[in-house]
Amino acid sequence: MFKNVYNWIDERLDVTPIWRDVADHEVPEHVNPAHHFSAFVYCFGGLTFFITVIQILSGMFLTMYYVPDIINAYASVEYLQSSVAFGQIVRGMHHWGASLVIVMMFLHTMRVFFTGSYKAPREMNWVVGMLIFFVMLGLGLTGYLLPWDNKAYFATKVTLEIANSVPVMGPVLKELMQGGTIVGAETLTRFFALHVFFLPAVLLSLLVGHFIMIRRQGISGPL
Amino acid sequence: MSSHNDQQDIWPEQPPSRKEMSRRQFLTYTLGGATAFMGAGTILPMVRFVVDPILHKKGAGDFIKVAEISKITEEPQEFTFELKQKDGWYDSTATLTAWIRKDAKGDIYALSPICKHLGCTVGWNNDKAHPDEYHCPCHGARYTKLGKNLEVAPKPLDQYKTKFDNGWVLLGDIVPNTVASEEA
Numbered sequence: 001m002f003k004n005v006y007n008w009i010d011e012r013l014d015v016t017p018i019w020r021d022v023a024d025h026e027v028p029e030h031v032n033p034a035h036h037f038s039a040f041v042y043c044f045g046g047l048t049f050f051i052t053v054i055q056i057l058s059g060m061f062l063t064m065y066y067v068p069d070i071i072n073a074y075a076s077v078e079y080l081q082s083s084v085a086f087g088q089i090v091r092g093m094h095h096w097g098a099s100l101v102i103v104m105m106f107l108h109t110m111r112v113f114f115t116g117s118y119k120a121p122r123e124m125n126w127v128v129g130m131l132i133f134f135v136m137l138g139l140g141l142t143g144y145l146l147p148w149d150n151k152a153y154f155a156t157k158v159t160l161e162i163a164n165s166v167p168v169m170g171p172v173l174k175e176l177m178q179g180g181t182i183v184g185a186e187t188l189t190r191f192f193a194l195h196v197f198f199l200p201a202v203l204l205s206l207l208v209g210h211f212i213m214i215r216r217q218g219i220s221g222p223l
Numbered sequence: 224m225s226s227h228n229d230q231q232d233i234w235p236e237q238p239p240s241r242k243e244m245s246r247r248q249f250l251t252y253t254l255g256g257a258t259a260f261m262g263a264g265t266i267l268p269m270v271r272f273v274v275d276p277i278l279h280k281k282g283a284g285d286f287i288k289v290a291e292i293s294k295i296t297e298e299p300q301e302f303t304f305e306l307k308q309k310d311g312w313y314d315s316t317a318t319l320t321a322w323i324r325k326d327a328k329g330d331i332y333a334l335s336p337i338c339k340h341l342g343c344t345v346g347w348n349n350d351k352a353h354p355d356e357y358h359c360p361c362h363g364a365r366y367t368k369l370g371k372n373l374e375v376a377p378k379p380l381d382q383y384k385t386k387f388d389n390g391w392v393l394l395g396d397i398v399p400n401t402v403a404s405e406e407a
Contacts, residue, residue, distance in 0.1 A: 070310070070313065157342050158343065161340075161341045161342035162341060172277060175277045176273075176276075176277055179276040180277075180311070182308065184310035185312065186311040189311075
């Protein structure tokens, strides 16, 4: 049944080469943990992506209950945590995953650094990786404010003070980020928009570039 | 083949007599201009939309009755007061804090407790190792009685604009410190 459906579509759209090209490729022996267990260090990039997918999914579901409004944000988070079935789990995935994605990304960066995989011809992919790193930090920063509790509020105040200390641009940058003269209603909506639309869009396009470059250039050789 | 080469050789000596715009160039300019116009028409409203908050005029704040002059001592005291503020579509009241004291000459000034390092809240005399100083619990910034920065913080504590009326101290906008420099 499933095969018939697949064949029917494949005859018309020729999809087999598309997924073959994405999924069907050799993994060299030196990066396969089945051959050398120490090769598990090559899994960190994939794990980062795996957690990123979890973040996107759990985040999509969180927005079904969350409201980015200074009066209701905290109440909506508390409601989805305490009254919605599995709310604690879904928010927990997003909360802990946010830290884990940074950890995995850091380990991945370390692996790339110590295996020298950033060297020619892969320099551009290192740069794109760094951009992904900053976008991830941006996602962490903007997501941190959204529960609108005391910790979120004051952490954001301090972060905006850091932005404020940038030479020349500082004060404008801070006011642009906080959407006014105080951390308030407009800061929350701004951070929400950045967190769920702008930064994920940037992140996904950078990831596409990252992955295309890996396929073009292949995995770097053994040490 | 040779005739083609000949043409290439004589080309510089016979420039085209007319300097009119070619049909292709005209189309390129027209299409480019139309694309730029449509692109700008799409992007500009969004840019103006996103920078709107920083272009709002900031009116000077009102002065608010905070403390009775007779209660001000040489030891800094903490006073809280409420300020009406517009936060987007919300009208709210912010609770602000000021540390007010008078110096030996009797001049009254009010310091803002917002640390000039990274914006935490400082307290007076709250660090046993450094008595009679303002101390920030976040990163250990310290200030003198006049708000002069001793450690960590790059600038002295800000001051509130002050007014005196009918025995009351009124506080206004937060401005850079002017008293700390008096300290030798």
